Each structure stands twice: as C-alpha cells, then as structure tokens.
Amino acid sequence: xxxxxxxxxxxxxxxxxxxxxxxxxxxxxxxxxxxxxxxxxxxxxxxxxxxxxxxxxxxxxxxxxxxxxxxxxxxxxxxxxxxxxxxxxxxxxxxxxxxxxxxxxxxxxxxxxxxxxxxxxxxxxxxxxxxxxxxxxxxxxxxxxxxxxxxxxxxxxxxxxxxxxxxxxxxxxxxxxxxxxxxxxxxxxxxxxxxxxxxxxxxxxxxxxxxxxxxxxxxxxxxxxxxxxxxxxxxxxxxxxxxxxxxxxxxxxxxxxxxxxxxxxxxxxxxxxxxxxxxxxxxxxxxxxxxxxxxxxxxxxxxxxxxxxxxxxxxxxxxxxxxxxxxxxxxxxxxxxxxxxxxxxxxxxxxxxxxxxxxxxxxxxxxxxxxxxxxxxxxxxxxxxxx
Ligand SMILES: *Cc1c(COP(=O)(O)O)cnc(C)c1O
Numbered sequence: 193x194x195x196x197x198x199x200x201x202x203x204x205x206x207x208x209x210x211x212x213x214x215x216x217x218x219x220x221x222x223x224x225x226x227x228x229x230x231x232x233x234x235x236x237x238x239x240x241x242x243x244x245x246x247x248x249x250x251x252x253x254x255x256x257x258x259x260x261x262x263x264x265x266x267x268x269x270x271x272x273x274x275x276x277x278x279x280x281x282x283x284x285x286x287x288x289x290x291x292x293x294x295x296x297x298x299x300x301x302x303x304x305x306x307x308x309x310x311x312x313x314x315x316x317x318x319x320x321x322x323x324x325x326x327x328x329x330x331x332x333x334x335x336x337x338x339x340x341x342x343x344x345x346x347x348x349x350x351x352x353x354x355x356x357x358x359x360x361x362x363x364x365x366x367x368x369x370x371x372x373x374x375x376x377x378x379x380x381x382x383x384x385x386x387x388x389x390x391x392x393x394x395x396x397x398x399x400x401x402x403x404x405x406x407x408x409x410x411x412x413x414x415x416x417x418x419x420x421x422x423x424x425x426x427x428x429x430x431x432x433x434x435x436x437x438x439x440x441x442x443x444x445x446x447x448x449x450x451x452x453x454x455x456x457x458x459x460x461x462x463x464x465x466x467x468x469x470x471x472x473x474x475x476x477x478x479x480x481x482x483x484x485x486x487x488x489x490x491x492x493x494x495x496x497x498x499x500x501x502x503x504x505x506x507x508x509x510x511x512x513x514x515x516x517x518x519x520x521x522x523x524x525x526x527x528x529x530x531x532x533x534x535x536x537x538x539x540x541x542x543x544x545x546x547x548x549x550x551x552x553x554x555x556x557x558x559x560x561x562x563x564x565x566x567x568x569x570x571x572x573x574x575x576x577x578x579x
Contacts, residue, residue: 211573211575216451216573217452217482217483217488217543217572218448218450218573219568220450220545220575221253221446221448221574221575221577222444222446222447223258223446224578225444226430226431226432227264227265229444230242230244230265230430232443233424233426233429234265234266236413237424240421240423240424241269241423242267242423242426243424244262244270245270245272245430246258246277247273247427249277251428251430251433252568259284259288260284260285268287269288269291271292271425271427272290273293274294275297275300275304277292278292278304279303279307289310289369290310291310291312291370293312294311295313295346296311296335298317298321301322301325305325305331305333310334312335312336312337312346314347315349316348316352316356319356319362322335323366326365332365335367336368336370337368337400338372338373338374339372339373340353341374341388341392341393341396342392356400357399370423371396371400371404371406373392373396373407375411375412376389378408378419380436381415386412390407390419404421405421406421406422406424406425407421408420408421408424408426409426409428410428410433411429412424413425413426413429415436428561428562429443430443430446432446433560433562434551434561445550447544447545447550447568448545449484449542449568449572450540451543452483452540453480453541454522455537456479456481456527456536457478458476458477458478459473459478459479460476461476465479465516465524466516466524475528476528477528478527478530479524479525479526480524480525480541481525482522482541482543484523485521485522486520487569487571489564489569490523491557492518493556493557494518494553495514495516495517497558498556498557502514503552504547505542505543505548506542508535511529513525513526523543549561
C-alpha cells in the first residue's frame with residue numbers, strides 16, 4: 193500500500209482486494225454504511241416493507257455488491273429502471289422480487305416472464321399486452337400498476353385511469369401485486385403537492401381491486417408515516433444522499449472518491465492555474481494536481497458554478513480549496529497551508545466523502561446528489577469495503 197495515505201489504507205486494511213498500486217482515483221463504496229442506511233429506512237418504514245431502488249447500476253455504485261449487501265439485510269424487493277438492468281440483477285440474485293420501472297417494453301413480455309421480472313404497467317396498452325401474454329401462456333404473472341398522480345411522466349394518465357375504474361376486469365387477468373404512484377415534491381417537507389398526490393392515490397386505490405400499495409421514495413419514507421402504505425421505495429437515501437432539503441441528513445455517506453496526487457509545485461504570485469487562467473495566485477503558493485477530472489464525473493461546474501466559488505476538501509484538518517477549472521483528467525488544489533510531508537506525489541486525497549459530501553458537491557455544481565453519483569466514471573477504481 194505504499195503511496196497511499198492513511199485515509200485510503202485505514203478503510204482497506206483488512207481487505208484482500210486493495211486498490212491496485214497504479215490506481216489514479218478510487219471510488220470507495222462502504223457497504224457497511226449502506227447496510228446501516230437500509231436498517232434506518234426499514235425501521236422508519238415499519239410495519240411497511242422496505243424495498244430498494246437500484247436503477248442505473250445502483251446509482252452508479254455497482255449493482256452486484258450493492259444488491260448482495262442489501263439482500264444480506266433481508267431486503268427482498270428491488271426496483272430497477274430497465275429490462276436490461278433487471279436481467280442483470282436476476283442473474284445475481286435468484287430469489288428476490290424485481291420490478292421494472294420502465295414498464296412493459298412492447299414485444300418483450302416473454303423476456304420478463306423468462307426471468308421472473310415484474311413490469312410496472314403504466315398505460316392501458318401495457319395492461320392489454322401483459323394480459324394478452326398471460327392468456328397466451330395460461331398463467332397469471334405478477335405485475336405492478338402505476339397510476340400517475342402528478343408527475344405526467346409514467347403511469348396511467350387520468351383519462352386512462354378513469355376508463356380502468358369503469359372496468360377493472362383486465363386486472364384479473366394477471367396477478368396484481370402492487371399499486372403504486374410516484375411523488376414529485378417530497379424533497380420539500382410540507383409541499384402541498386405531496387398531500388394532493390396522496391389524496392389522489394387514495395381515491396384511485398378506492399376504485400381498484402385490493403392490492404399492496406406504494407407511494408414513497410426516500411423523502412416519503414423519511415417524511416412521515418402517512419406516505420408509507422404497504423411498501424416504500426427508497427433509492428438515494430440508501431446511498432447516503434440527502435432526500436429532504438433543508439433538514440439534517442440522517443444517512444451515513446456510502447461513496448468516497450479519492451485521487452492520487454500527480455505533482456506538487458510552488459507557484460509564484462501573479463502566476464495562474466489551469467485553463468482560462470481563472471485562478472491567479474496572490475502569494476507564494478503550493479499547488480497540488482490530482483488525478484480526477486470531469487471525465488471521471490467530477491463535474492466542471494463544481495468550480496465556478498452557481499454555488500459558493502471554491503469547494504474545499506480537507507487534508508490533515510486543513511481546509512484546502514479546489515482552484516482553477518476542473519479539467520478532463522485533473523483538478524488543482526491550493527495546499528499552501530498543509531505541511532509539505534502530508535501532501536506529496538503519490539498520496540491520495542479525499543475529493544468526496546465525509547468532509548465534502550456528495551450533496552455539497554451537487555450544491556456547488558447546481559445539481560443534485562443523484563447526478564453526482566450516477567456520473568461517477570468508469571475510470572475510477574471501484575473498491576468495496578465491508579467493515
Ligand atoms: C427513482 C425512483 C424512486 C427512488 O427515488 P429516491 O428519491 O432516489 O428515493 C422511487 N420510485 C420511483 C418510481 C423512482 O423512479
């Protein structure tokens with residue numbers, strides 16, 4: 193482990209799969225923290241069931257280790273976006289329930305059936321196609337029904353829902369295992385849209401056959417029991433992201449990014465750092481260049497975006513600002529205040545994690561933690577730690 197700081201080694205000391213000696217940047221995924229977050233959500237949701245949303249490769253963190261860790265905690269219901277993600281998850285986990293949020297892709301019903309996948313049916317056309325497929329094989333296969341209550345995205349729009357309320361017989365042609373809808377504004381506590389969606393969901397369920405119901409994402413899970421129904425569907429909170437704005441985040445960070453220092457140099461007053469010469473040094477300074485850039489998902493807008501100007505990481509207790517523009521493969525840090533032996537070529541510095549959180553970075557870049565996580569690039573060495 194030569195060439196790595198205590199930050200990188202401490203968490204991997206008893207791992208057999210330490211990052212390779214030539215790693216330039218590392219995404220460390222703390223699976224113990226993930227499991228702890230699941231337990232927090234599960235107890236917040238009880239007696240409702242706590243499922244896990246693991247679309248987009250588990251929010252960029254890797255579906256195989258994430259699903260395995262959650263299954264160990266007893267999570268048995270998973271949601272993914274696409275049929276492809278669902279097939280991959282099925283190959284990893286044989287006995288869990290898997291819902292496909294895209295719904296039923298036309299012409300692919302047999303594929304869902306072959307892998308025991310459950311489409312989240314979101315239109316009359318999808319219901320008809322699933323019904324016809326079930327009739328053709330003589331089996332009532334499981335599916336969820338998605339009613340739109342205010343997203344105007346997927347789910348039965350109100351005219352289609354009204355038609356279904358008039359004649360629900362199609363719902364007897366397959367096994368209706370879940371009725372669900374999705375909240376638009378649950379990240380803002382007390383937003384009246386949430387209450388309107390809850391009321392619309394209740395009204396819809398009253399006109400549909402009895403089945404388990406689900407409305408809450410992470411924010412709905414943490415925001416109060418009136419949204420829990422029978423099953424909650426958290427995603428971002430599992431991965432340590434902030435679900436509810438302007439309130440303390442009870443979740444532990446799961447994703448840590450650290451980058452190798454490539455060079456440290458003295459820079460004289462008047463010199464500039466990086467593209468566009470946007471940062472001018474005003475006193476004798478030391479600038480460290482680390483191997484992490486926007487090609488790795490360290491967004492260019494993190495510096496000079498709508499947030500406060502220079503995000504700071506922390507090295508040996510010192511606040512260290514990111515300076516100049518983030519480039520494709522590199523980012524510069526002003527390490528003038530850090531003792532020289534603590535930041536040298538080959539050391540790793542934490543660029544996202546406990547001090548500079550995923551949501552801090554998102555705030556700087558004018559985006560959300562979801563986007564920061566799902567853009568973390570394939571060039572990062574992914575390192576999974578379990579304790
Ligand atoms: C992504 C998604 C979730 C999870 O949302 P989070 O805000 O990440 O908790 C739940 N339900 C549906 C339908 C989704 O698309």
